[in-house]
Amino acid sequence: MGKFTKEAQQLLEYIGGKENIAAVSHCATRMRFVLNDTDKADVEKIKEIKSVKGTFTQAGQFQVIIGNEVATFYNDFVEVSGVEGVSKSEAKKAGRQNMNLLQRLISHLGEIFTPLIPAIVVGGLILGFRNVIGDIKLLEDGTKTLVEVSQFWAGVYDFLWLIGEAIFFFLPVGITWSISKKMGASQILGIVLGITLVSPQLLNAYAVAGGAEIPVWDFGFAKVQKIGYQAQVIPAILAGFVLANLELKLRKVVPSYISMIVVPFFALVPTVLLAHVVLGPIGWKIGSAISKVVYAGLTSTFGWLFAALFGFTYAPLVITGLHHMTNAIDLQLMSELGGTNLWPMIALSNIAQGSAVLAIIYLNRKDEEEKQISIPAAISCYLGVTEPAMFGINLKYVFPFLAAMIGSATAAVLSVGTGVMANSIGVGGLPGILSIKPQFIINFALAMTIAIVVPFALTIFFAKKKIAVQK
Structure with missing residues (x-):
């Protein structure tokens, strides 16, 4: 008998039995179910299972939060249920049967950026560290930076740009690779396609935006501009997506004995041409339009209202999965404006959720079992990973989640109102201050203080007044 056999049997019963399970897998902390009928799952009874820390539905999957021992729980569940597990990617694919068109689009977008997150986080940390040593005047009575007085740190500053440039300037390579991998196409062709978008042979995107003369490929009857999409x-x-779809369709019609030659050639060459003639220019205009609309909204007379709404609703967006769209918008703002005023609000939302959990720790300071869940969740949240805090604590009690949303909105108003901009994305929570442009660090620190104090105070207030307390 396994450690979680009894609880696995309960979960199997409450989820609607074996016949209600289309697919099951697990990730780092959660069991992921694709159910034939989600209405058959008794959510309230599932939450009462001792090992379960919460449930939610996302990307067409019914997800049950177990925690760090999810792998052991999963093995016991598979044994008692007789259901054969599948990979996460297969579960996601199966889960799309329960999703509408918009949800499927968001799911695809999330799957594209998820493999890129480690690199984006590293890039954010590097750019943040370069901020500290190269842009903040800390020495000689606030007149010089560390780079200006030390050759060693000047060398470090210059060297680190090698990595930062590789991550952010050549981001298209990562995106085209990720799409190829996700869709089951040839990953090397995705990489090659990405390189053709950022090749040194092309005029750098920033030089194009600066009005430099654009070279062309002259085919006699037509000219194509040599524009880079860094x-x-x-x-x-x-x-x-064009490359992956074209390759997959060619595989179906080209005989196998010549597919190794024909498919790569007729998938890659037309796509690269199409990318520079049609897709690139159109994509550039769409991206520029989106970034300008967002930036205009945040810097307009009603920017405070936009900030308040975004700060208040970002945590609920995480629940739905819609927050994946902000990655693309942030990266577009960075390429167009040299920074983003959206990411600071995301970091503040992380902090606000963690602060609400901190209040729960204070309110339940004598409950050792509660602290085993809440303390790691708070630490994780302050480091930018909100999932354990949101699903394991704040949504469970409701009132801390509401307090965090209000605190996030308040902090966001101050952040946007004082013009805070981040150099990069990827570093959330308290370390997010490293990604902020030096001239805005004090303003962001004040916003962080609000994101800590307001949710903490409101959570305690709501608990004592029994406001939004789940019965």
């Missing part, structure tokens, strides 16, 4: 997101997404 840091551009939408051109890479469009080109990546």
